Amino acid sequence: MGALQSTLLYWILLHSCKIAASNVEEWRSATATYSKQTEGSLLTEGACGYGDLHRANYGRHSAGVSSMLFNKGSICGACYEIRCVDHILWCLLGSPSIVVTVTDFCPPNYGLSVDYGGWCNFPREHFEMSEAAFAQIAKSKADIVPVQYRRVKCQRSGGLKFTMSGSSHFYQVLIGNVGLDGEVVAVKVKGSRTGWIPMARNWGQNWHCNANLQGQPVSFEVTISGGKTLTSYNVAPANWQFGQTFEGKQF
Template identity: 45%
Template sequence: MGMGMFFKLSLILAMYFMRTAFSFDNSWQYAHATFYGGVDASGTMGGACGYGNLYTYGYGTNTVALSTALFNDGASCGQCYVIICDYNNDQQWCLPGTSVTVTATNFCPPNWAIPSDAGGWCNPPRTHFDMAQPAFEQIAITTAGIVPVWYQRVSCNKRGNIRFTLNGFAYFNNFLVWNVGGPGSISYMMVKGDNTNWMAMSRNWGAIWMLNSVNICGQALSFNVWSSDWQYLSFPQVVYNNWVYGQTYEAYANFY
């Protein structure tokens, strides 16, 4: 590789290092990336984080499914990563001087029937990103199938504030928490109705939090939310008492 190309790659790494130095672990990590979902990313809709239609929820096509080593049983849903194809090691397929920032919206499950170095790319303990095809195409040529990459977790930039979508029924309440800025993911939540005390919630799956055995219908709802880097926000009566299942409510603030 020529010195000019080496300088470009070094500059990209340096820029992202400075941008994220005060937010998360600022070290770059090595991994591999593949792609899925088709040229329009239609095959990425739904997924193990519970976001459903990724266009509706503002995640678009710059999304990724994480291997077990990264997914953390759904606790990583919503987190953002910048990914750079390792041109030093794969000049044939990597696009030099490029990078892409993706959001974790799905899980890449292991395939124990295939060796980890011959198709079982998401088998533990491998660190792997299965990217939406439009995101992969920004850093590499799809003919490659799999490429070596460098990645770093970065702050998520969102328009607007945290949103809560309510689903379930009287004694089984699910809350999809989405459009989370900053760390992108939630580590702990509490909810309070007009007629209840504060109640701890638990992660049902992905970005969906649940409250069981309590009927909170007809009550205005307040939330206390802790991000995965333990920022804290409180949202008094952010959900009105006339809410119905299927509705989405926007909070008053977001994490940064």
């Protein structure tokens, strides 16, 4: 191989390494506690609106986050890898990590110090995990532990889940089981007798619009934080009912 070819190959490999490195987020510092709930999950009616976390396929790998991370609900559905660090007494040997999904909001308590009890006070970055998830990175005797976290891609089984609610003049859909970024930033809906209608975030990952879509097959266009858009046509048949859940494509 000539000198020119060797140099060219070197720069190609170097560029490839830089691209690969840029796709991996750096570890950031935060703290974590856990919430004692039945069956290892957090509260079933969290601030993201997913309902029963086991039925929503999140279960014990769920976490509430402080307002610094929650960002008014836009982060719902995102996945983070978390590991306990810098505490020889409470961190498990080897600092194993676990991936959790954001399903709830950890509210601030400004009546308590940020050093004791006010762990979710702004601007702290904090995770409130299920007891079962916390036990995979730290000893459950700990009240609070220092952790490192980084954003990772969500690995999901099956397609996006669309749960219908509303009335004849107000349509709302809860979007769950979102892969890749996990974080939905824009939604459009379309009936067989309408064009594409932009939806607004109501709360968490509940999206709404003022439209009557009853009696029409319903399609969705979902955009995630990384910019990718996925269209699922005729997700729900014309005879769909409020309260039903339907499955679309997956990122």
